[in-house]
Amino acid sequence: MKCPRCKDIETKVIDTRVIEDGFTIRRRRECNKCGYRFTTYEKIELDIMIVKKDKRREPYNREKLLAGIRKACHKRPISEEKIRKFIHELELDLIQRGEKEVPSQYIGERVIGALKKWDKVAYIRFASVYKEFKDVNEFIDQIKELGHVK
Template structure:
């Protein structure tokens, strides 16, 4: 593994931990030349289905693309990087285990929105506003009202 700081090829593993329910190994490494420490992740490579986009195009499932969208929605929100990584690993396993050759992008988007709604309402609304392609502020307001209705129903009966 090349050092990201000095490009030296000799690094050593300082610490290894299993994460993501045992499907991912997190390794802390140190460069033998400059002492720079960095983290790498080793994960099982799965044969995942093609994603069918809204316009009919097909492209390979991209873990990085899903993580990037979630990170943008969760920017400055109380959602940890570990939660995001674990969710996307779980989603990958689910897609792999389904055995499907293709999956609609809408399925992935809806799964992400479910998880964001569970984690943080602001992140959920951020993601939904991009994913659902709201055309104007009224659509956005309707989504927030819908979210608040669900919250008030969940709160009834509690004291």
């Protein structure tokens, strides 16, 4: 592992901890040349293809999913920790399914379900993109379904 400060390739691990239910390893490292200390994380890489609605396939991308959920939760009372825990649990589920291809609808419905429990505004934001609302009436129908408008 290269030192981020001096770019030397000689670093040593000074501490290792298992985190996130044993699926991530956190390592504290120290550069042998300049003494700089830094942290690295080792995670399981999901080798899963996501099958989109139009039948296209793309590799699972944790960062893309995280970005979508963050957008929906922007300025809402939902912690980053809660979002990351959800993604961690979703990824464990995907691993346990043992399938090489997963429909995007499966992931979308899991996200929608979590957001609906956490925060109605975040849910509507995500649903408007996920369910491809065509006009304001679809927003109104969805809000009525949540029970906020009579």
